[in-house]
Amino acid sequence: MSELRVEEPLAFSRISRSLFSLQSEMTAPASPSSSLPVAVIGGGATGLAAAFRLARSGRKVRLFEAGTRVGGAVGTERQEGWLIEAGPNSFLENAREIVDLLRELGLENERVAASPTAKKRFIVRNGQLCAVPMSPPALFGTPLFSFGSKLRLLTEAFSRPRRRTSDVSLADFVRDHFGQEIVDYALNPFVSGIYAGDPKKLSARHSFPKLWEAEQKKGSLIRGQIAQAKERKAAGHPKSQVISFRDGLQTLTDTLQSRLPAGSIELGARIETLMPGSPWQVVWSRSGETHTEQFSRVVLATPARSLAQLAFGSLGERPLATLQSIEYPPVASLFLGFRREHIVHPLDGFGALVPAIEQFHMLGVLFSSSLFPNRAPEGHVALTVMVGGSFQPEIAGRSLDEITEAVLPELDRLLGVKGAPEFRRLHFWPHAIPQYQLGYERHLETMNSAERRFPGLHIAGHIRDGIALPACIVSGLNTADRIVSLPTV
Numbered sequence: 277m278s279e280l281r282v283e284e285p286l287a288f289s290r291i292s293r294s295l296f297s298l299q300s301e302m303t304a305p306a307s308p309s310s311s312l313p314v315a316v317i318g319g320g321a322t323g324l325a326a327a328f329r330l331a332r333s334g335r336k337v338r339l340f341e342a343g344t345r346v347g348g349a350v351g352t353e354r355q356e357g358w359l360i361e362a363g364p365n366s367f368l369e370n371a372r373e374i375v376d377l378l379r380e381l382g383l384e385n386e387r388v389a390a391s392p393t394a395k396k397r398f399i400v401r402n403g404q405l406c407a408v409p410m411s412p413p414a415l416f417g418t419p420l421f422s423f424g425s426k427l428r429l430l431t432e433a434f435s436r437p438r439r440r441t442s443d444v445s446l447a448d449f450v451r452d453h454f455g456q457e458i459v460d461y462a463l464n465p466f467v468s469g470i471y472a473g474d475p476k477k478l479s480a481r482h483s484f485p486k487l488w489e490a491e492q493k494k495g496s497l498i499r500g501q502i503a504q505a506k507e508r509k510a511a512g513h514p515k516s517q518v519i520s521f522r523d524g525l526q527t528l529t530d531t532l533q534s535r536l537p538a539g540s541i542e543l544g545a546r547i548e549t550l551m552p553g554s555p556w557q558v559v560w561s562r563s564g565e566t567h568t569e570q571f572s573r574v575v576l577a578t579p580a581r582s583l584a585q586l587a588f589g590s591l592g593e594r595p596l597a598t599l600q601s602i603e604y605p606p607v608a609s610l611f612l613g614f615r616r617e618h619i620v621h622p623l624d625g626f627g628a629l630v631p632a633i634e635q636f637h638m639l640g641v642l643f644s645s646s647l648f649p650n651r652a653p654e655g656h657v658a659l660t661v662m663v664g665g666s667f668q669p670e671i672a673g674r675s676l677d678e679i680t681e682a683v684l685p686e687l688d689r690l691l692g693v694k695g696a697p698e699f700r701r702l703h704f705w706p707h708a709i710p711q712y713q714l715g716y717e718r719h720l721e722t723m724n725s726a727e728r729r730f731p732g733l734h735i736a737g738h739i740r741d742g743i744a745l746p747a748c749i750v751s752g753l754n755t756a757d758r759i760v761s762l763p764t765v
């Protein structure tokens with residue numbers, strides 16, 4: 277969930293969706309509803325970004341959030357001098373749109389780049405930390421991979437090109453290029469760090485579209501990625517940097533919220549029924565009271581289970597019901613604060629990921645206070661441990677004491693823990709991250725088809741345009757831009 281977010285999933289599907297939607301929009305009749313506001317449903321990063329861009333473009337907007345606060349998965353707490361991230365801990369500033377948005381919001385001075393030591397990352401092998409090799413000489417020296425795997429990594433660029441026509445699991449995809457050891461000790465922990473998922477179930481095409489595209493274009497993943505890096509540079513995208521904000525990630529969602537016109541956000545507002553048409557009618561409820569409002573368009577930016585339950589029209593049809601089957605494994609994030617002298621390891625890095633084959637309780641640990649300043653009181657360090665995911669979902673639901681008890685011996689083994697944590701905070705996400713598994717195109721088609729059928733409907737966010745925070749923000753911005761550029765319905 278936290279590390280190595282280099283993917284920008286669903287690039288292909290985004291293109292096809294835009295074409296389909298454009299077609300349906302072009303056939304939509306013009307009507308007097310153009311001065312009505314746009315309804316944005318879901319106040320996570322996606323919905324906030326969409327609402328902000330719509331408002332900035334002069335559109336009236338109303339944002340409906342079922343919870344008592346906006347931000348969705350993004351949430352920062354400050355307690356007793358510790359800064360705790362409930363969900364995402366950082367994100368990759370990898371797109372021009374994100375740089376531009378931070379400038380537009382005036383957040384350049386709040387933004388903090390991860391410390392240079394964060395370039396160092398660890399993977400666990402045989403119960404020990406191994407630094408991830410970042411250069412060919414380091415690759416030769418690392419105990420992380422056998423000689424055979426090193427040779428495959430170094431020679432893949434010269435291997436016979438592969439071009440497949442149908443999707444495969446991510447595990448099969450990477451095994452074809454680099455062998456099983458790389459699947460176990462590089463792919464598996466990498467995927468844990470992003471999806472908390474199982475590479476045997478994830479779709480290569482949908483979960484890592486850039487890798488898929490690299491193979492399609494160059495046959496070799498190494499050559500394909502080098503070419504993509506050059507293209508990104510030529511297109512003016514920034515050099516990817518891991519970032520957060522001085523006061524944590526919630527600075528971003530709070531700022532987006534504060535820039536929306538007064539009265540445009542309804543908290544505690546659950547959407548019950550959408551009546552498609554021109555205008556759209558949105559039926560929402562709060563504390564047992566039901567309201568109906570009219571809108572020109574509706575942007576859905578909620579998780580799959582909410583989309584699945586949405587009733588459309590007077591017959592209460594549920595055109596998105598099948599999205600319910602998208603797996604969202606549970607994850608728990610345990611924040612631990614220690615006195616500095618109680619951790620032997622210098623914590624000189626981003627953190628460590630644990631391959632499933634190592635059979636630890638934890639998926640990985642972030643060295644939170646090494647990454648960004650201001651995360652722990654003077655003389656202390658902070659770690660954030662992730663547990664659960666597709667491999668061990670049952671662990672995520674355990675209590676604070678049970679999870680602490682399970683992971684402390686593991687932290688001791690890896691980092692040398694000489695004293696009890698002075699501060700603990702647990703956040704449980706029963707439905708953390710959607711898994712873009714094999715066959716995900718049927719879910720994309722369900723969304724495309726609903727948009728074709730109901731002109732004025734737009735679906736955005738982590739269920740469709742990528743699970744990483746920047747992908748969700750860009751999804752919200754792009755959706756808003758598209759609405760602004762289309763003829764009004």
Ligand SMILES: Cc1cc2nc3c(=O)[nH]c(=O)nc-3n(C[C@H](O)[C@H](O)[C@H](O)COP(=O)(O)OP(=O)(O)OC[C@H]3O[C@@H](n4cnc5c(N)ncnc54)[C@H](O)[C@@H]3O)c2cc1C
Binds near residue numbers: 279365577709737743
């Ligand atoms: C534990 C965890 C760690 C992560 N770590 C990272 C990381 O380090 N880096 C990174 O880039 N990404 C990370 N991610 C992923 C990223 O944070 C999310 O994918 C992204 O924030 C999702 O934003 P969203 O707006 O699409 O959805 P959400 O944040 O889920 O927001 C959806 C909103 O819709 C609301 N809602 C639901 N139903 C309704 C309804 N019927 N009516 C009105 N409102 C409704 C919800 O209350 C919620 O506020 C992490 C995610 C989790 C859970």
